[in-house]
Amino acid sequence: MRTPVDSRLLDEAARFAFRFSCDDCAHFDADRERCSLGYPAAPRRDALERAHLELCKDFDLG
Ligand code: SF4
Incomplete structure (x- = not known):
């Protein structure tokens, strides 16, 4: 699902230390620099x- 990156998302990402990127994934x-699942x-991290x-x-x- 594509989510628009708007001011609300940016604010909440900062407030709740949103982790979503490969860089933080097990x-x-x-x-x-690759996904072990292929x-x-x-x-x-720059996706926002x-x-x-x-x-x-x-x-x-x-
Ligand atoms: S499963 Fe792979 S592609 Fe998905 S977030 Fe983790 S590292 Fe990235």
Whole structure:
């Protein structure tokens, strides 16, 4: 699902320390900069700088 990145999302992301990116996911191989499940590594931390955010259903804080 594509979510518009608006001021409310940005405010709540900051207030609640929103974690959503591969960089914070247990499946992310940081040394190789890739997803260990074989998906394209997205979204990354800069995703909130774009117009829309698409979350990964397999995100896992671990
Ligand atoms: S499972 Fe999804 S969020 Fe986690 S590293 Fe892979 S693509 Fe990124």
